[in-house]
Amino acid sequence: MADDILRIRTPIGIDYTWSSGPGSVGYMRGLENGKLLGRRCPVCELVYFPPRNGVCPRCGVLLADEVEVGPRGTITTFCVVNVPFLGQTIKIPYVAATILLDGADIGMQHLIQECEAADVRMGMRVEPVWRDKSLWTPSLENIMYYKPSDEPDADFDVYARHL
Amino acid sequence: MAPLRLFYPYDRTVGSTVGRFLTSLANKKIEGTRGLDGIVHVPPAEFDPATGAPLTEWVVVGNAGEVLTWSWQPEPFADNTLQQPFAWALIRLDGADTPMLHAVRVGSEKDMASGMRVRAVWADEPTPSITTIMCFEPEHGHG
Structure with missing residues (x-):
């Protein structure tokens, strides 16, 4: 049986x-x-x-x-994900952020890692963490996530019109 | 041009009714539930369609039945169990009152007819799904 x-x-x-x-x-x-x-x-x-x-x-x-x-950018807005769901692969709480890349005028969504969710803030400067080059495809997934770049926060005026 | 694959890796609990149906299939047994009006539903209905009452009476039905209606699939998709042209048919199994959708393996469209008898062909390895029945075939050989 x-x-x-x-x-x-x-x-x-x-x-x-x-x-x-x-x-x-x-x-x-x-x-x-x-x-x-x-x-x-x-x-x-x-x-x-x-x-x-x-x-x-x-x-x-x-x-x-x-x-x-870019490749560096500024977090304009963000969302802390606290809700567990089936198939979740990232440990909660984690942050999905809109990142305004340096030189770009529209934000893009990406994952923030290597810092506490509670420390993420508007204006925070971040840099990408790339996948191993052998795995690169023509996709934004080549960037695994963004992490704090430890620069001083951007002034609000820099991204105010991109919110 | 680039390939783009939209993919959802769903993993779900099946509940007691579908769970029992799939478990029975894995044991090469097709079961349905009897509605309060006596109608045998295959695949099983969890709740009575007329009153909404939970259905708990199980009925084993036959591995063969009658094609009520059908349509021809000239080009199979990659995830179809049959990788040749085949028919989709509503099959009312012996002892069941409702028809079940499944694939029928025949040589050509000309071999299909409403009212024909078909029998289940089991997959070599059970899958936790309806594809444990790989397909149906005409009961008395092709044609």
Whole structure:
């Protein structure tokens, strides 16, 4: 007799072939080489990272110059995750933060580690911790997480218009 | 172009009703539950569809049954148990009143018909899922 079945694994996967489009090629090639590449709008001059489809959503024009941003950045907002859930791989409490990379004008979400959740604050300066180079793919997952860079906090004015 | 895989590694408890159904399947036995109106539900219903009362009476049904309706799958997906063109069919097992969806292995679409008899083919290794029945096949050989 087979043992009683109490729980099952039901992984669900959807496989896409994703066309990056001209707007994201530079971004992805950059990640493959450990560089964070955004693009600048020629009209409003904001730098988008990631540049997505390569169009400025405010001005409706194609983004132009490729701009290297980061790798360091400033935490603008953050969320402390205290809730355990099935399949959780990170020890709680942990912090998911919006990080404004140096030179970029939109924040991106990433994980904060190597510090107490209670010590994370707006304006905190952080730096990326990269995966081993042999594991790099054209993905932001090349960065495992961000950690404090031990610089002085950024002035509120620096990121005030990016909240 | 790049491959992009959206993946959710779900791991769930199945509860007593589905748990018993899957455990029985692993022992090559198909079981359902009897509703308060006498209808035998396969796969089992945990609660009576009409009144919502918990259903606790279990009924063993046959490994064979009748195809009520079907549709043809000309190109299998990677996770289908059959890696050749096959039919999806609603199969009412002997002793059951409700039909169950499963795959039917036949040579071609021409071999399928509503009302045909099919029998379960068990997987070599039980999986904790409905794919412990790998597929159904026509009861009296192909065609």
